[in-house]
Amino acid sequence: MLTRFAPSPTGFLHRGHAFSALTAFRAAQSAGGRFLLRIEDIDATRCRPEYEAAILEDLAWLGLEWETLVRRQSDHLADYHADIEALRERGLVYRCFKTRKEIDIGRAPHEPAIPYVGAPLPADEETQRLARGEAFAWRLSLAAASAALGGFEDLTFVEQGAGPDGETGVIQALPETAGxxxxxxxxxxxxxxxxxxxxxxxxxxxxxxxxxxLFEAAHIQRLLQALLGLPTPTYLHHGLLVGPDGKRYAKRDKAQTLRELRAAGVTADDLRAELGF
Structure with a gap:
């Protein structure tokens, strides 16, 4: 067994992160396996070096041990772009010039976003927009992906934990729900x-x-694995910790951080016991 904890350094870790990291670490430990730490810092607009340093400090305080080679995604952007180029050569991605605001036109603020499905622009229009320097995103074409795979019926993954609605066992992947x-x-x-x-x-x-x-993410990730010829890991999704107010711990809600707990005198043993470890 090889598990990993892969935080994004966009803020300080909180109890929810500690629970997830300890769950992955103990699973590997119990099976005599390996545990990795990976820093997912591809969002250069939000990731900060000070948060990355704090991640290492907090996890060491919790008592976790990981293999010393820590993969930092920002060091390997060329690898990911090579994957996109491989998909582009097979006609599986296209340039989309629409902004999120344009896609959401007509949607009320309280309504959920509708999965976007588009198509490549005519070649002459695309050439003109590129010449004007217009920004674009590379989108995965569900239509092209379905044609390449002969449909999505054979896409499944194994869930050993449970999704938000109790989904477990062999799960039929539904990448079309993501657009x-x-x-x-x-x-x-x-x-x-x-x-x-x-x-x-x-x-x-x-x-x-x-x-x-992140259970829903497994559906589209299973599709990408199939398109790129990658193996599919076993998934184990766990429940989310909630605070006294019943809301799950989240960076954006300024959940109490592990650094704040430590400053308040909480020990690593205290926190592990609180979290059931």
């Missing part, structure tokens, strides 16, 4: 979905252990 996802764009570079399937395969990750808020 034509963005694989890369200028402002944030390569998208999470592409980088994570590339790295999980490269690092021989056997079990992806993470919160069930």
């Amino acid at each position: 034509d996802i963005v694989l890369a764009r200028k402002d944030v570079g390569v998208a999470y979905h592409l980088a994570v399937v590339h790295d999980d395969a490269l690092q021989s990750v056997t079990h992806v252990i993470r919160g069930h808020d």
